[in-house]
Amino acid sequence: MRFSSLPTELIIHILALNSFRDILVCREVCRELRNIVDDSLELQYTIELRCGSYIDGSNGQLTKTSLEERYRKLVELEEGWKTLRFPIDQTKIFSGPSSIYELYGGLYVRGVRSESFLDGTGSLEVTRFPSALAPCPGQAWDHFLETSCRDLGLEPGSDLMVLINNKERNTWEISLRTLSSNRPHPDACNPSLDHTTRNLNSWMSFTISILGDQLAVMFTPFDDQDPTRAGELVVWNWKTGLTRTILHGPFKYPTSFTFISPNVLMIGEVESRQSSFENPKDRRTHLRASLVVYAIPPQDDNEPEMPVKCRKVASFHLPLFRAEVFEVQVSSRSDPAPVPQRWPSTIPSTDGELKPFYVDPLKRIIVLSLDLSLRRRSIFGSGTEHREYTIFVHSDMFTSLLGERRILSGEDFPETLLEFEWKQWQRFARWTTLQRSPGHYVCYVYGQRYVxxxxxPFTSRLHLWDFNPNVNRPSRASTKPLKPTSLDSGEKFAKPATYVGTHRDIASSRKAVAPDEVRTAVSPTNQFAFQPFVETETSVFKDKDIFVHKKVESSLPFRRTTGRASLPQLAGIMLDDERIYMMERLRDGGGIRMGVLSMEAVGDSAWQGVGWNQDD
Incomplete structure (x- = not known):
C-alpha cells in the first residue's frame, strides 16, 4: 500500500508524531503532503508548539479551549514576543517600603514592613494578574501575618505559600500556608517545619524552590568572616513533612541552586588548583568555577524517615582563571521549575488544571552571574578590580551530556565523577560581559527568554534575549525547511567572530533578518521596536587579565530585540510566560510604580479588580 493511499486522518496522525522540522521536510516532498500540512489545523498547531518549545496542556483530552482557539492564542503570543508589541500597558503604585517579594505563575506577592516587626515583614500584598489564556479577571488581596516573615516562596498551582521565620538564633520555621486564605495548607501533614542550621548566624539569605511535592531551601550566611560559613541545602517532601536530603556547604554568599530534574540539582562552586610547573617556585594557585550536579537517590524503604545523602555525579568546568583572580562568586537563576505548569488553584474556574499550552519546563536558560575580584599592579602601585560577567547556559546541555546515562531520570548514577571541560560544552553556552540589571529584582529569566x-538621557530601553535554538526559523509564510542550528546538529562553525566590549557594541558580523521577521509595534507605549539582532556564530571573548588561555569561545545562538520602556527611569525589570514587569522607585515615602506590558489584549474589566489604570 502506498503512503499516499492512506486516509488523510492517519497521515496527519503519523506526521504529528514527528518533530516540527521533519514535518516541514515532509511538506516539501510532494504537493499532496504540502496541502495536507497547510490545511491541517492540528499540524499547524503542532509546528507552532514545538517550534516555540511549548507543550500542549490538553494531553489529548477534551478541554474548555478548542484547538482553533489554542492555535490563535499561541500565534498571537509568539508574535508579541518576537516583535515586542505591547497592546496593553497597565500601571499601579505600591506604596510603602517593601522587604521581600515573589513573582510566579502570574501572581505578585509583596511584603510590607510593619512597625510591630522591626526585623521583617508584617503583611503581604497579593496581586493576581489577568491572563490572556485563563478565564479569570485580576484580583488583589492582603494577608496579615502573626509573626515576622524573612522570605517567601510560591507555588500557585497547589495554592501553596512558604514563609520562613526565625524562631531563635539558628532555628528556622518553614510555614506551609494557603496562598488564597493564609491558613495552614490542608495537604501538608505538618504545616510547620523546623530546621536548625549548623551556622549560628541569624542573618541568612534564602533560596526557595518548590518542585511538585518537593520543597528545597538553601540557607546561606551573610557573614563572609565566619570561618565555618556552613551554608546548607535542605529538601523536604512538603506534603509528608519528611526530609529527603541535607547538603552542607560551604556555600559562599551569594549563591543559589537550580533543579535540572525532580531528582537532580546544580550548584555553582569554586575550587582552588595548583599550576603544574616542575619548579615549586613557579607554581601558583588558580581558581576554577564549576557547575556541580548533585543527584538525590530514592529513599530507603526500610528507613523512609532518614534523609539520604546527595551524590556528586558531574562537574562542568568553566575556563581556568589566572592567579591574579583571588575571589570568584557564582550564582544562578532559572524559571520555571521542571514540572508541568498549572493554573493557580485560586482561580475557581480552573481549580489548578493544566494550562492550554505552557512553556516546556525542560527547555530553559540558566543564567549564571559571575563576580570576579582580581589584583592589578602598575607603575603607580597595586589595587583591586571588580568585574562581572553573565553566562547563558541552555538546559539541553544536561539532556545531551547526561541524558544517555539516565542520570536525570534518577535511574542510574555513575561510580566516578563525570567531568566536562569548557570546550566540551561551550556550544551550549554564550559568554557575555552583560552586567546584571541594578536592583534586587531577580525574576529576569523565564523559559528561554531573558530581559x-x-x-x-530621555528614557529607558528594554532588551529581550531569546535563546530558542530556532532563532533562524522562517516565518509561517515561508516554504523553506529550517536550517539546523548548533544545538541540533553539533556542526562545526566557520571562522569565529571576535567580540570586544559589551553586548551593546559587539564587533562582529551581524546577520540580517528577513523583512517579514521585523515588525513595528503599534501600541502607544511602544512606538517602535528596533530591528532584532540574531547571532548564530561562535564568539570569541578575549581577556588576558582573567583567563589562563586568554580567550573563551561560546556558540549558543540567540536573538535580541530592543524596545522602548513605558517608564522612563527603570529600577528593575521582570518577566513571565505572558508579561513584562517594569519597576520604578517612588521618591516620596518609598514604594514603587509598576508597569505591566501584556503580550495579548485583555478587556478593561479584567484589570478593575486590582485597581490598575490603563494608559491611553
Whole structure:
C-alpha cells in the first residue's frame, strides 16, 4: 500500500508524531503532503508548539479551549514576543517600603514592613494578574501575618505559600500556608517545619524552590568572616513533612541552586588548583568555577524517615582563571521549575488544571552571574578590580551530556565523577560581559527568554534575549525547511567572530533578518521596536587579565530585540510566560510604580479588580 493511499486522518496522525522540522521536510516532498500540512489545523498547531518549545496542556483530552482557539492564542503570543508589541500597558503604585517579594505563575506577592516587626515583614500584598489564556479577571488581596516573615516562596498551582521565620538564633520555621486564605495548607501533614542550621548566624539569605511535592531551601550566611560559613541545602517532601536530603556547604554568599530534574540539582562552586610547573617556585594557585550536579537517590524503604545523602555525579568546568583572580562568586537563576505548569488553584474556574499550552519546563536558560575580584599592579602601585560577567547556559546541555546515562531520570548514577571541560560544552553556552540589571529584582529569566534594560538621557530601553535554538526559523509564510542550528546538529562553525566590549557594541558580523521577521509595534507605549539582532556564530571573548588561555569561545545562538520602556527611569525589570514587569522607585515615602506590558489584549474589566489604570 502506498503512503499516499492512506486516509488523510492517519497521515496527519503519523506526521504529528514527528518533530516540527521533519514535518516541514515532509511538506516539501510532494504537493499532496504540502496541502495536507497547510490545511491541517492540528499540524499547524503542532509546528507552532514545538517550534516555540511549548507543550500542549490538553494531553489529548477534551478541554474548555478548542484547538482553533489554542492555535490563535499561541500565534498571537509568539508574535508579541518576537516583535515586542505591547497592546496593553497597565500601571499601579505600591506604596510603602517593601522587604521581600515573589513573582510566579502570574501572581505578585509583596511584603510590607510593619512597625510591630522591626526585623521583617508584617503583611503581604497579593496581586493576581489577568491572563490572556485563563478565564479569570485580576484580583488583589492582603494577608496579615502573626509573626515576622524573612522570605517567601510560591507555588500557585497547589495554592501553596512558604514563609520562613526565625524562631531563635539558628532555628528556622518553614510555614506551609494557603496562598488564597493564609491558613495552614490542608495537604501538608505538618504545616510547620523546623530546621536548625549548623551556622549560628541569624542573618541568612534564602533560596526557595518548590518542585511538585518537593520543597528545597538553601540557607546561606551573610557573614563572609565566619570561618565555618556552613551554608546548607535542605529538601523536604512538603506534603509528608519528611526530609529527603541535607547538603552542607560551604556555600559562599551569594549563591543559589537550580533543579535540572525532580531528582537532580546544580550548584555553582569554586575550587582552588595548583599550576603544574616542575619548579615549586613557579607554581601558583588558580581558581576554577564549576557547575556541580548533585543527584538525590530514592529513599530507603526500610528507613523512609532518614534523609539520604546527595551524590556528586558531574562537574562542568568553566575556563581556568589566572592567579591574579583571588575571589570568584557564582550564582544562578532559572524559571520555571521542571514540572508541568498549572493554573493557580485560586482561580475557581480552573481549580489548578493544566494550562492550554505552557512553556516546556525542560527547555530553559540558566543564567549564571559571575563576580570576579582580581589584583592589578602598575607603575603607580597595586589595587583591586571588580568585574562581572553573565553566562547563558541552555538546559539541553544536561539532556545531551547526561541524558544517555539516565542520570536525570534518577535511574542510574555513575561510580566516578563525570567531568566536562569548557570546550566540551561551550556550544551550549554564550559568554557575555552583560552586567546584571541594578536592583534586587531577580525574576529576569523565564523559559528561554531573558530581559534587561538600559537608560539613555530621555528614557529607558528594554532588551529581550531569546535563546530558542530556532532563532533562524522562517516565518509561517515561508516554504523553506529550517536550517539546523548548533544545538541540533553539533556542526562545526566557520571562522569565529571576535567580540570586544559589551553586548551593546559587539564587533562582529551581524546577520540580517528577513523583512517579514521585523515588525513595528503599534501600541502607544511602544512606538517602535528596533530591528532584532540574531547571532548564530561562535564568539570569541578575549581577556588576558582573567583567563589562563586568554580567550573563551561560546556558540549558543540567540536573538535580541530592543524596545522602548513605558517608564522612563527603570529600577528593575521582570518577566513571565505572558508579561513584562517594569519597576520604578517612588521618591516620596518609598514604594514603587509598576508597569505591566501584556503580550495579548485583555478587556478593561479584567484589570478593575486590582485597581490598575490603563494608559491611553
Amino acid at each position: 534587561d534594560y538600559e537608560h539613555d
